[in-house]
Structure formats: structure tokens, C-alpha cells
Amino acid sequence: MSPLMNVNQSIIEDLPAGILQNIAERLQGKRGGWKIIGDISQVSTKAQKACKEFKKMLSTYAMVFNFQELKELGVKFHKNGIRKSHLTFRSSITPEEIYTFWRQIPKVVESIHILNANGRFDYQVAQQILDTICIDPELSEIEKKELILKFIRGNGYLLGVLDSSYRMDIDIVREAINECPEALKFADKTLKKNPKIVLQAVKLNGLVLRSADPLLKADKRVVMAAVSECGTALMYADPLFQGDRDIVLAAVKQNGRALHLVDLKLRSDREIVLAAMMQDVGALYFADERFASDKELALIAVTRDVCALCHFSDDIRADKEVVLAAVRYDKRAIKYADKKLHSDFDVLKAIHGNDKNSLIFFV
Secondary structure: OOHHHHOOHHHHHHOOHHHHHHHHHHHOOOOOOOOEEEOHHHHOOHHHHHHHHHOOOOOEEEEEEEEOEEEEEEEEEEOOEEEEEEEEEEOOOOHHHHHHHHOOOOOOOOEEEEEOOOOOEOHHHHHHHHHHHHHOOOOOHHHHHHHHHHHHHHOHHHHHHOOHHHHOOHHHHHHHHHHOHHHHHHOOHHHHOOHHHHHHHHHHOHHHHHHOOHHHHOOHHHHHHHHHHOHHHHHHOOHHHHHOHHHHHHHHHHOHHHHHHOOOOHHHOHHHHHHHHHHOHHHHHHOOHHHHHOHHHHHHHOOOOOOHHHHOOHHHHOOHHHHHHHHHHOHHHHHHOOHHHHHOHHHHHHHHOOOOOOHHHHO
């Protein structure tokens, strides 16, 4: 029995044959995801009615309309109704055509994406549509805001082309940051001083700390959130934090090479250097020179990175115990060891093991 028997017959009769076949294949599991294809004048309303009938059976569906150029409307359904939806336009369609089309789109659509022929976001077209929305006399301020939010959810960077009044709107700025944390730089100055807004942004991308107000760059909670997401965000924090042990420890645990941003005194702190090295052995390059002769540290490092030996002193590279640990981890490490150990029986045995073709068995 066809799965379409569960669908209202009057709706089925009105749908184009291609769509019916497509729906049947989706329901039977012959295709992944939903794509209902046809002329928008035929399916814009009827297909949506059909999908409401399928609602209990579907987890995801998408409608692709043939409206001059390709456009995609995707809606995800859950047991309690619609959870998320988005609209994507791909083409050279004019802003006026998109805007006219959009006015007929159901309110279930939460975000709009404008893409050019190359599949990249088309800022110019999106900006023209936003300008049209802002001056449309038929729209109330609430309706304008709702439409703008849909575009912002499609690309947070559009915050930069909005009028200053919208860049002061906390809801619009929050949506922009949620989609693109870097959009914080376009927010009004008053919101760059808002701890909640800045925290939201730096938790998604620590480097956007550079766009925060100087007062928040000196706020330990904000800086901690930023360096925990991206250790090198320390470069944008108040310089005082380069000597703050808690902040520095969090930074090097996320990115060991953030050690080069740290106060010189803390670069000689063993716990901090060890934490940085555990994240990235290359961090040793920025540590205090005394660690280059630290055998205990070397024994840990050589089991984490084939090039670790190059960060240590000649004495360490000539230490048989360290070199053995290094070549057991990766035999290529021998090239960083002291040349005297290149012919050492134990080192060669560690490299070649029980390979009978190795010269080690002929020494």
C-alpha cells in the first residue's frame, strides 16, 4: 500500500505528478531528506498543506521552488511542531523579486540566506532588500524588526549594513552574534559595554574580545571566557592579565603557543610551561631558557612530538635515556639527537627492533 494513502486525497489530486512521485519516494525511504520540486504558483500553498498532513511522519522536509532561479525553503518538524526553518535564494534574482516573494512566505521561516551564482553570500542584494524593508510604509516597526531578524539569522555580518538604530537593538545584536560572533564589531558602543552581549560573543569566538569596550577587556570574567575559547585572545585583553596566573594558565591550556604573550616571570613557572607543552610541545620555544636543560620535561615532551628534541640543550640531546624514549615514540626523532648516539647499539635496536635485515645484527 502506498504511503500516500494516509494523505488527504483532495490535496494529492491538486499536486503535480512530479511532486507526488517525489513525496512517495521520500516516505518509502528511497531518498534522503525532502525535496519537493515544482512551479511556485502550483506548490507554494498546496505543498505546505500536504506537508502538514505528513507532519507526524516527517522529521525533516525541504521545498525547492522553480521560481526563475533555484530557491530552497527548508523546515524541520518535531513532535510539538516546527522548531527551525530557513530560506535560501540562489541566483541573480533581483532584490525586488525576492522581497515580493518573501512577503508571501509563511511566518514559520526563521532565517533568510541570499547566495550568488557561486554559492557565496550576496551582501549587495541582501543590503538592498534590508533597505527596502526599512522604508516600506506598509510595515510596522515590529514587522520590520521581525524581517530584519530573519536576515540576520542568515548572516550576522549584515548587522554592519543596518541603520544605527537597529545596531542598538539588543535582540538584533544577539541574533547577529549568535550567527557570527565577529558581528560584535558592528554593534553600537553601548552594547560593546554590555557584559552579557560581550560574554555571548567571546564564548563563541574568543578573538572578538578585540571589539569589546576597554572596560570589559579589563574584566576578568570576560577575559577568562575569551582565553578559554581561544588562548591567543590574551593579546586583546588588558596587559595586566599577561601576568595573571589564572588567566595565563587557561590561555596556554587552550593554545600552548599563547605562552609567547605571557609575562616573562610566568614563562619560568613550571606548571604553566608544562600545561603549555602538553597542549603544544612547540610552546617550549617561548619558555624560559632553563627548561631547555630540564630532563624530566624532556622525557614528557619526546613522547608527544617527534621534533621535541630540537627544543632542548645539547646535553639533553646527548642523553641516552631521553633519546631512547624519543625514538621509541617515533624513530624519526633520531635526526635531532646527538650524532654520537646515531650509532649506539641500544638506540639502533630501539629504532630497528627485530628487523633481521637491519645492520644492527651484523655489528
